Amino acid sequence: MTRVAAIDCGTNSVRLLIADIAPGEDGGTLTDVDRRMEIVRLGEGVDRTGRLSPAALERTFAAMRRYAALIERHAAGDGPVKTRVVATSATRDAANRADFVDGVVEIFGVVPEVISGDEEAQLSFTGATGELAGLRPARPYLVADIGGGSTEFVLGTDSADAARSVDIGCVRMTERHFKDADPPSPQQISNAVADIDAALARVREAVPVDEARTLVGLAGSVTTVAGIALDLPEYQPSRIHLSRITATQVHEVTRRLLHGTRAERAEFGVMHPGRVDVIGAGALILDRIMREYGFGAVVVSEHDILDGIAWSLV
The missing domain is CATH 3.30.420.150 (Exopolyphosphatase. Domain 2)
Incomplete structure (x- = not known):
């Protein structure tokens, strides 16, 4: 059994899944420990300006700080929770995505992956x-x-x-x-x-x-x-x-x-x-x-x- 934390930061919402995964021959099982969603509207205005606004970044970081506290609370006894942060459309499109990356590293200690479509x-x-x-x-x-x-x-x-x-x-x-x-x-x-x-x-x-x-x-x-x-x-x-x-x-x-x-x-x-x-x-x-x-x-x-x-x- 492995405890993991997945964070999906999209254009409209940022979501968290803390789960226990048990691999198996049939593909294994995933059991929710905690699943959260907050509307942060990170992509507000990006289609028009090409940039993430300071207000949108702060809304997103505030939600992420709450998620970081939950991950710490649910950490298994044998060490920190394996964590992956994925960012999608709005961050791909933004000229100042480095500001987003720096904030995520500060909060979670991992570099967010700005993945392709x-x-x-x-x-x-x-x-x-x-x-x-x-x-x-x-x-x-x-x-x-x-x-x-x-x-x-x-x-x-x-x-x-x-x-x-x-x-x-x-x-x-x-x-x-x-x-x-x-x-x-x-x-x-x-x-x-x-x-x-x-x-x-x-x-x-x-x-x-x-x-x-x-x-x-x-x-x-x-x-x-x-x-x-x-x-x-x-x-x-x-x-x-x-x-x-x-x-x-x-x-x-x-x-x-x-x-x-x-x-x-x-x-x-x-x-x-x-x-x-x-x-x-x-x-x-x-x-x-x-x-x-x-x-x-x-x-x-x-x-x-x-x-x-x-x-x-x-």
């Missing part, structure tokens, strides 16, 4: 598909990880065979098309659809998406859409994890989110306050993936790149 996709596939064997969904899988700044696509059966990352994410699309819109106009939605569809066409150039038989959706936009579709009174990971949401349900939830005001979106019991402003764009990305690639349903996973990072430590 393809590396991000590989880790997402590992984390998302580990529990699917028991459900016996048709393979190959297309894993779609909708983040704040980018969306990663990876196709595979037992391991990743093809991957592509494109710069469409809930924060980036909101800032490009829906900023200060409450709700967005039909023209703004049309412009966002064109932007998303152009990116999906680029994915087809690298990933044979038509070979996929099951769509697996990851990250907060997808899980929030699933929670709304399931009419949950509050966020319930156990109900959302491995649920199957139809394309009709996704389209209806997307319509409600895009046509509702900020106040109306905030009324959904499953909605994290930090997602209220960007959930419409995130839902739209999922909706367009299903329409453009012809999927009638999406299997929703609560396990994603964070779990993949944890597995990489053993």
Whole structure:
């Protein structure tokens, strides 16, 4: 048994998984010790300025300091917890990413890995598909990880065979098309659809998406859409994890989110306050993936790149 700590710093949130991993002939088991998420909006303004703002960095570092304290608290008796910090889209795009790196080293004592979109996709596939064997969904899988700044696509059966990352994410699309819109106009939605569809066409150039038989959706936009579709009174990971949401349900939830005001979106019991402003764009990305690639349903996973990072430590 190895105790590990995985930190995923994305465009919208920073997340922590402390877990015990026991390798085995069947792939082993991963048992949660602590799993946390905070909305820090690290990528706020990066699409426009190309830089991480001082305020966004301080929000992120504050969350990380809390995570460092948790890691220390959960340290096993035989030594420090093996820790890996991975940073994704916003940090890749920022001219001042050295400021981020220096802050992380000070807090955790490890250098954060600013990974490529393809590396991000590989880790997402590992984390998302580990529990699917028991459900016996048709393979190959297309894993779609909708983040704040980018969306990663990876196709595979037992391991990743093809991957592509494109710069469409809930924060980036909101800032490009829906900023200060409450709700967005039909023209703004049309412009966002064109932007998303152009990116999906680029994915087809690298990933044979038509070979996929099951769509697996990851990250907060997808899980929030699933929670709304399931009419949950509050966020319930156990109900959302491995649920199957139809394309009709996704389209209806997307319509409600895009046509509702900020106040109306905030009324959904499953909605994290930090997602209220960007959930419409995130839902739209999922909706367009299903329409453009012809999927009638999406299997929703609560396990994603964070779990993949944890597995990489053993």
